[in-house]
Amino acid sequence: MPMLDQVTAGAPQTGTDDLDLAETGVVGVTIVWADNNGIPRSRTVPVGQFGAAVERGVGVTPLFAVFDSHDGITFGRSPLGTPSGDIRLMPVADRLVRLAGQPGFAWVPGRQVAADGSAWPYEQRGVLERQVSRAAALGLDFLAGYEMEFHLSRADGDDGDDVRPIYEGPSYGPARMLAVDALAAQLLRDLDRNGVPVGQFHGEYAPGQFEFNIAPADPVTAADRQLLARQTVHAAARAHGLRASFAPLVTLGQVGNGWHLHTSLYRAGTNLLSGGDGPAGMTADGGAYLAGLLRDLPAVVAVTAPSLSSLQRLRPGYWSGAYTFWGVENREAALRLVPATPLIGAGHANVELKPSDASANPYLALAAVIAAGLAGIEDGLTPPDPVQEDPGTWADERRAERGIRRLPTTVEEQLGTLLTNDRIRSALGEELADAFRAVRVSDAAWAADRDAADAVRSYRWLY
Template sequence: MTAVDEARERGRELAAALAADGVAGVTIAWADNNGIPRSRTVPVASLPEVAVAGVGVTTLFAVFDTNDAITFAAPGLQTPSGDVRLVPQLDRVTRLAGQPAFAWAPGRQVTADGGPWAFDQRSVLERTVARLAEDGYSALVGYEMEFGVFEPPQDDDEDALVPAHPGPAYSPHALLPIHDFVASVMRDAEANGLRLGQIHAEYGPAQVELSIAATDPLTAADQQLLARQTVLAAAEAHGLRVSFAPLPTLAGAGNGWHIHTSLWRDGENLLAGGPEGPRGTAGAAYIAGLLRDLPALAAVTAPSVGSLARLRPGFFAGAFGFWGVENREAPLRFVPGSALLGEDHANVELKVSDASANPYLALAALLSAGAAGVEENLAPPAPVGEDPGTWKKKERAAAGIAKLPTTQAEQEEALAANPRIAGVLGEELLGAFLAVRRADAAWAQEKETEEVLAAWRWKY
């Protein structure tokens, strides 16, 4: 049996099982260069053929900006002509507990003849994982996802934000007004195959955080998209609105989507270690690689105008380039193992990450930067246990600590000057990514920051 025959047969089996469960359609999702989920939904009966040939989508999704406008400034995508095929990943088909008439699957974009398409973001992470495996590495990735939960608009005022819970921060009391919603998220997540670590009221009014257990990178990226769909469906069912935006409003708390990673070789976590840091030079080199590439990495993991507005000193957002052990102001926070959790629990948390990042590109860039540090046997500077934002400029300069890029132009400069991170995306995809970033920046240039945040509040 050929691969095409196998895909068609698997599609036929899935279609029959889903139809028997009352599923009407399968939503095939991907994330664009703004981190915004896009999709096509097909009748369940068509799944056998869609599993083989996919469904057609325009090439121009690669150059949609955050406002759904199309920029024709990217080489190779300068006309309205062109089509690619969106192929569902059948091993990830999930019936949605919160939308029982629908199933969900991540998709890959391929050329009309089924070949690789340079602008497909999921393929970038697939190649990165394959390269790591060739070098003897694997990785574990876990997400912490913060979001705001709000009441529906009052008196047709779409800009009014009414927190669905008033706090206090981290209190069980805060979740009482939204306990039905939280319960639905937990039940639906389990039914959808998402293993949650915890869910709680976060620091800001209306803010909630959920964590997803660590898994392999591709699964982690897919699950990040699935988690969004799960949360939004639960909110819709309970008459609530959810904002995943990096900063829903200047007066509120920012939403970081922190990425926890660990690099493994021969069954060993290279980051294993206690409060003093990784016990081996390879784990320290992984941190050094991330730190070296952090300005360019942040241009991929926190790329939007909202991301830059969130990047404020003193807000646990990681505004300066340094690392620390359990330092929540550090953009790179080493989380040590312990006698209770085991040394293999150790990982590095990237705080400069949010919903406006394409998860596949973010993980590909992050893992590539860390692995390069290991291969080059880099050594990081000493960890910092304080908040450099409280230091004088000359103190930060003496410690070699600089502020991360704060404008789109600075992020682009950092990305263009870094062949490792730019090379992960590839020339064509990088061109589309930067064209979208420029389009967003140009649109926002003459507007107040609050107006931009309001326009993008519900996009992600």
């Protein structure tokens, strides 16, 4: 996804006045957050109660922090070891959006706080806000944007197991877009009206696969928009008798769905990934940011692609970023540097993280990326030379000489890299990191007696 200068689309219609909302036909406001599996969870309040929700929140169980991907509740995190307790879900009122595709409802992201209103250590949005504040203290600002891949299946006669792709013809062609002509028109219109600015939309590689990219924004806004975009896609698909899936892998053996995460960093308005004399024109700090990501890549990916479905997607040769290396415009690289060009300008430069998908909590994913990159800057790291080939075709010895390793392929390996990495674990916080661990262990136990195809099917309609 090209990281163009931030564009302005149709702005969200914000406000907290219940009467104002009701006059526009809104009957309910859905407050949404994402759990440690990247699954959106929500509460909907009648429009007349929204003002009260803004003041006092809505009660929810703290055990959402230890829900696994299949709605099992693990008590593997001892402070969350009983069904007792309550927290409050607080709407972030200035992000309220009247949903174009669901005219009876408004949408708003939520933050979780303790019952007395104090900070709650398992709250994911706050983890990202802390990293953004840490960057600001260093004089740095970030922009983040997403490429969002998803699969469209015919819903008529769908029993929830079979997949019937909307189109199985040539990849990337206009015929694939023609197959979803009416949906595409509504989706682009609804995304714009919902305040999600889109750079492009096209048919992707796999049968029934499509992609759009969200223009860059500050990290918290980018994470909010990612959640809102999902809601918008699902509503538009349903309106046209289709079913959307953002799952990392929809069908075993096929190309999966990535949510490639693009980031760029700035000091005093200057993009640090261009205008320097480092590799591909990076400044020293820009190179250090990339080097920090590379150093902590296995731990970062444990957060950005954490599910069993993610592990099945991350395969060499599929442009999913299965090895620990970076390259300039190398689409097999886990970290792809998209450099500035004379045509588009210095603001275009960004780093794309390939191993990132829908099973990641968007706030935690961005927090892990920023934490790793900032640590690289603080430690004055220098990146190794870029790799412009596919290391998956190399002998093991050649990869070892370049320090290139396969990213973890099991839950145990993923957790090992995450929990022994002080930088990423510290960014998450001890409580949240341990809840995240408990959820991953619970998922692995659930899948222990199931084959790979069953695991893929089990994630297919979660996202």
